[in-house]
Amino acid sequence: MSKSEKILGISVVLIVMLAALTFVPGLAQASREILGTSSWGGAINRHLNPFRTRHAMYQTGLPVYDLKIDTGEFRRIESLVDEAKSRGRLTDDLKLWSKAQFIHDGTVRRVKLRVRGDGAEHWAQTRRSWRIRFPQDAPLDGQREINLIVTTDGKGITEAFTNAVFRTLGLITLRDRYCILRINGVPQGVYYQTEHWDAPLLVHHQRPETTIFRNPGGGWESGSFREQITDGNNVAWEALEALLDYERDPTPTRLQSALNITDLDDYLKFLAGTTLFCADHTSLVTDNHRLYYDTSRGLFYRIPWDLEPQRIPTIERFDLADWHATFDVFARWPMSKMQIAVLQDRTLRTKRNRILWNLVRDDQLLRLFDQTYHNIDFAFWSDVQSRGDEENRLTTFRNLVAHNAKLIRKSLSRNQAEWTLRDAQNEPDTTALRLTVNSAAGVSLRGMILTEMEPRTVIELYKDLDENSRIDDLEPLIASTTADSNGSAHLTTPDELILPEMTLAEDYPAYIYDPGDSEYRYRAKPLRTVLFPKTGHANYLLRGGSEKSGHQPSRDREGAVFPRPHITLDLANAATDETYRPNELQIRTYHAADSINPLERTRDLGEFLAEYTVFQRVPDDGTSQTIVLRPGNHKLDKTIVIPRDTTLHIEPGTRIKMSARASLIVFGPILAEGTEAAPIEIVASDGKPWGVFASVKPNSPCVFKHVHVSGGNTVDGITVQGITFTGALAVHQGDVIMDHCRITNNSAEDGVNIKNGNVTITNCYFADNASDAMDLDFVTGTVIGCHFDRNAGDALDFSGSRADIEHCRMENSVDKGISVGEQSDVSITDCLIQNNAVGIAVKDLSNARIEHCTFLGNHQFLAAYRKKAVFGGGQVEVRASILADIGEGPSVDGWSSITFSDCLSSMGVHPPGCSFFSKDGVDRLRSDGFVANIDPAQSRGPGILAQPVDLQ
Numbered sequence: 001m002s003k004s005e006k007i008l009g010i011s012v013v014l015i016v017m018l019a020a021l022t023f024v025p026g027l028a029q030a031s032r033e034i035l036g037t038s039s040w041g042g043a044i045n046r047h048l049n050p051f052r053t054r055h056a057m058y059q060t061g062l063p064v065y066d067l068k069i070d071t072g073e074f075r076r077i078e079s080l081v082d083e084a085k086s087r088g089r090l091t092d093d094l095k096l097w098s099k100a101q102f103i104h105d106g107t108v109r110r111v112k113l114r115v116r117g118d119g120a121e122h123w124a125q126t127r128r129s130w131r132i133r134f135p136q137d138a139p140l141d142g143q144r145e146i147n148l149i150v151t152t153d154g155k156g157i158t159e160a161f162t163n164a165v166f167r168t169l170g171l172i173t174l175r176d177r178y179c180i181l182r183i184n185g186v187p188q189g190v191y192y193q194t195e196h197w198d199a200p201l202l203v204h205h206q207r208p209e210t211t212i213f214r215n216p217g218g219g220w221e222s223g224s225f226r227e228q229i230t231d232g233n234n235v236a237w238e239a240l241e242a243l244l245d246y247e248r249d250p251t252p253t254r255l256q257s258a259l260n261i262t263d264l265d266d267y268l269k270f271l272a273g274t275t276l277f278c279a280d281h282t283s284l285v286t287d288n289h290r291l292y293y294d295t296s297r298g299l300f301y302r303i304p305w306d307l308e309p310q311r312i313p314t315i316e317r318f319d320l321a322d323w324h325a326t327f328d329v330f331a332r333w334p335m336s337k338m339q340i341a342v343l344q345d346r347t348l349r350t351k352r353n354r355i356l357w358n359l360v361r362d363d364q365l366l367r368l369f370d371q372t373y374h375n376i377d378f379a380f381w382s383d384v385q386s387r388g389d390e391e392n393r394l395t396t397f398r399n400l401v402a403h404n405a406k407l408i409r410k411s412l413s414r415n416q417a418e419w420t421l422r423d424a425q426n427e428p429d430t431t432a433l434r435l436t437v438n439s440a441a442g443v444s445l446r447g448m449i450l451t452e453m454e455p456r457t458v459i460e461l462y463k464d465l466d467e468n469s470r471i472d473d474l475e476p477l478i479a480s481t482t483a484d485s486n487g488s489a490h491l492t493t494p495d496e497l498i499l500p501e502m503t504l505a506e507d508y509p510a511y512i513y514d515p516g517d518s519e520y521r522y523r524a525k526p527l528r529t530v531l532f533p534k535t536g537h538a539n540y541l542l543r544g545g546s547e548k549s550g551h552q553p554s555r556d557r558e559g560a561v562f563p564r565p566h567i568t569l570d571l572a573n574a575a576t577d578e579t580y581r582p583n584e585l586q587i588r589t590y591h592a593a594d595s596i597n598p599l600e601r602t603r604d605l606g607e608f609l610a611e612y613t614v615f616q617r618v619p620d621d622g623t624s625q626t627i628v629l630r631p632g633n634h635k636l637d638k639t640i641v642i643p644r645d646t647t648l649h650i651e652p653g654t655r656i657k658m659s660a661r662a663s664l665i666v667f668g669p670i671l672a673e674g675t676e677a678a679p680i681e682i683v684a685s686d687g688k689p690w691g692v693f694a695s696v697k698p699n700s701p702c703v704f705k706h707v708h709v710s711g712g713n714t715v716d717g718i719t720v721q722g723i724t725f726t727g728a729l730a731v732h733q734g735d736v737i738m739d740h741c742r743i744t745n746n747s748a749e750d751g752v753n754i755k756n757g758n759v760t761i762t763n764c765y766f767a768d769n770a771s772d773a774m775d776l777d778f779v780t781g782t783v784i785g786c787h788f789d790r791n792a793g794d795a796l797d798f799s800g801s802r803a804d805i806e807h808c809r810m811e812n813s814v815d816k817g818i819s820v821g822e823q824s825d826v827s828i829t830d831c832l833i834q835n836n837a838v839g840i841a842v843k844d845l846s847n848a849r850i851e852h853c854t855f856l857g858n859h860q861f862l863a864a865y866r867k868k869a870v871f872g873g874g875q876v877e878v879r880a881s882i883l884a885d886i887g888e889g890p891s892v893d894g895w896s897s898i899t900f901s902d903c904l905s906s907m908g909v910h911p912p913g914c915s916f917f918s919k920d921g922v923d924r925l926r927s928d929g930f931v932a933n934i935d936p937a938q939s940r941g942p943g944i945l946a947q948p949v950d951l952q
Helices: 003-021 027-035 039-047 054-058 070-088 155-169 199-204 235-248 252-262 262-277 337-344 346-360 364-372 378-381 390-413 598-602 603-611 920-929
Strands: 064-070 098-104 107-115 131-135 145-149 174-183 187-195 213-214 226-229 287-293 299-303 328-330 417-423 430-437 443-451 457-465 475-480 489-498 500-515 522-534 536-546 566-573 585-590 626-629 632-636 639-644 646-650 655-658 664-666 670-671 680-684 695-698 702-705 708-709 718-720 723-725 728-730 736-739 742-744 751-757 758-761 766-767 773-778 780-784 787-789 796-799 801-806 809-811 815-823 827-830 833-834 838-842 847-851 854-856 860-866 875-879 883-884 899-902 904-905 914-916
Touching: 003 417, 054 187, 070 098, 070 107, 145 155, 155 174, 155 187, 155 262, 155 299, 155 346, 155 364, 155 390, 174 378, 187 378, 199 226, 235 252, 235 287, 235 337, 252 337, 262 299, 262 337, 262 346, 262 390, 337 346, 337 522, 337 773, 346 364, 346 390, 364 390, 378 390, 417 566, 430 443, 430 566, 457 489, 475 489, 475 566, 489 536, 708 728, 723 728, 742 751, 742 914, 766 773, 773 780, 815 827, 815 833, 838 847, 860 875, 860 899, 899 904
Parallel strands: 064 174, 417 585, 626 646, 632 655, 639 664, 646 670, 655 680, 664 695, 670 702, 680 708, 695 728, 702 736, 708 742, 728 751, 736 758, 742 766, 751 773, 758 780, 766 787, 773 796, 780 801, 787 809, 796 815, 801 827, 809 833, 815 838, 827 847, 833 854, 838 860, 847 875, 854 883, 875 899, 883 904, 904 914
Antiparallel strands: 064 098, 098 107, 107 131, 131 145, 145 187, 174 187, 213 226, 213 287, 287 299, 328 522, 417 430, 430 536, 443 489, 443 566, 457 475, 457 536, 500 522, 718 723
16 A cells, blocks of 8 residues: 555545544634634634534434425525515515425424515525424424524524513513424524414413504504504404503603503503613504504503614713713614603602613623523524624624613612701791602602700701792601600601603613724714703601690700701612712701792782781782781891892881791892981890891892991801892892891891992991991992990991992001902091091902091001902002001002092101191191090091191
């Protein structure tokens, strides 16, 4: 035997041995795993791996079906396919049945078959999709009709898993599996098998064999629908009309009808599954699901079918706290109106979300995926007749499922809420609680832990339905308890859900992340329907009282109530039931005076007068916007807000006694015109500082004449209706006339504070106030003939104002006699500035012109400087004034300037423009009555000479 013959023989033996090895179970799988899925390994696996044979495919254990089709029947089928190719679609007239034999597990059945599928992907290639009908007496595993679908069609890959998910949810699904098909002995490869819409489907699910609808017409009319299973009963069509009525003309009544004939539990599960797969081809107007009407229950059920799963778009929307906050997206088709209504219903959406959470909360979804396709990827690989990309498509589908599950999991598990506590307005023993939710899932308020209370305090929790911070007759009591001997209690609040609203965006011009883009960019893509979560909130009222008080406000001493308890929330995510961590809940606490109820500003005046009978409408015609406070003593023991555009008239001889922190806010003008004989008084009722007496944005000037104000506000200010007031008497955004008023002994930052208006202040007296006597912010006007004495801050403080000050006395101020700041421009004429820490300070780009004034006994009589870096210095001109008994000379920094002209000065070194003024001259000034014998109580001007006198 020659050498070449030996080599040939050995080669033949090796080939035979290799061929034999391809029949050994497990070797093909091992060879595939060894070569892996890298680019070079995948190519070898698919094209050069000798173990990739039909025998490997048969080793997967998939059922094998044999079809025997006569030559004549086969030619007929081929001619129908050729005609479909020419038309581009398999129309109904081409869907003709042929006879064949079906052989499986040694059983031969005579069947009818036809090519299935409208699109060319089902029949344009060598492998085709088939519909097979079995004899009634010889069904296949209880199925009378099945579909064998080529894996080039999307459902051939995805439908097995989508059905598996819906099956775990308990929905009606088609029975399905993968199989291997041979036709006339020729292997066709791996097919996806699913039963057809027929009575055995319903029998399998133990349901009546009644109507299943499909909608091939794609319209909202009943004529678009077809029956796939029918019992000849028109009741299903009548029920269908109720669904369609709502879609055509949505009204609350029609929505209720549609919901009443829908199994909502089943529908929410269907929505959970379609949301997971971002399946937007499942509304009533599309054909990618089926409607089953169960006549035994009188309800519709959805049967999933051909869902076409998609990757949920990651939407870039900047008014959301989290770009992943929404997953209710229909990218190509609009949602049905019923689906939108159900998802906008907070309770129903929460049920849907809980179903979703149970699907995505852990790796169970991917475990189900791997279980569903166990060994199928190997079957795809070993199928030499396949297209060749099935494994990659299966991997892509798994990644899609993982992405969608992760996005939903992230959105639903995101916890963010705010908890606001404030003393309820005008409710002494009540705390107003507001829980705001900024997450897609919402929260469940399971209870509250209360501590730091008086022992045996009775606690009641009410739902503040009208959000007016008051316990009204219709407010429901949702929980109550009693504190133990340690002052602790636990309130249980079952089923308290605080859920976000859902806002609808149609044809939303989104930017979505496109993983198919080679550069991984965001790209513009209009989305047909998107539901975005929107902040939700709930309001509660927590009231405490002693057992013996019967829940009336209980006080341990006059003016004091039991303190607000320390509150810890037992809060959980409404979808995941996970308890909120402390850092996921922001807590804000407000005092009673900080509370804001904007509706009070536009409250009906008649309703206001019915509650506060101390005020009367004049004339009493039911339409007048003027109310009056008659003479006499009136005690205001809580904050009162008078509605917008109402004029408050206070008559002479009226005495208003204000309780601690009580305020009166008028969203209109105040006309308080007393007389010398019958002044108007606003005073503290119990010696404790009250709040503020104020007008906000009056539509005509406020007038205060012979008004005495004392005991008001606190140094840290008062906030009412979201407006911070620093004055005991205040006017914001309005003009003011004040004459012969006395502002004394107020604890406020400002005795009087006026903002943004025109002012005329004449003959008023300001004394013994705890800080500034009068603060004028951004005003224009005049201050004439006023006397300021012994105030603990500035006598007169300007910011951003234009004003003339004439014939005034500023005496004994702990800080400045006049403070001019923040780009103010003032003229100061014929004034006495005496015994202040600083006589006049001009700063921050302000200008002051001082004429015919006397400075006497100030620690520092004049200063010009820059205080705030955003401004510059101050500019001062002093003319024809007396600078007497000076402690320190003028102070001026590098940004500022002070000039003098025609002045008399007792300083040791006279500034340019000043003449010498001797100590004898100062003494003569005092003894000659230039300053003396002025009665501050009369609030007259100091009587300064119009021209400086020559006393040298």
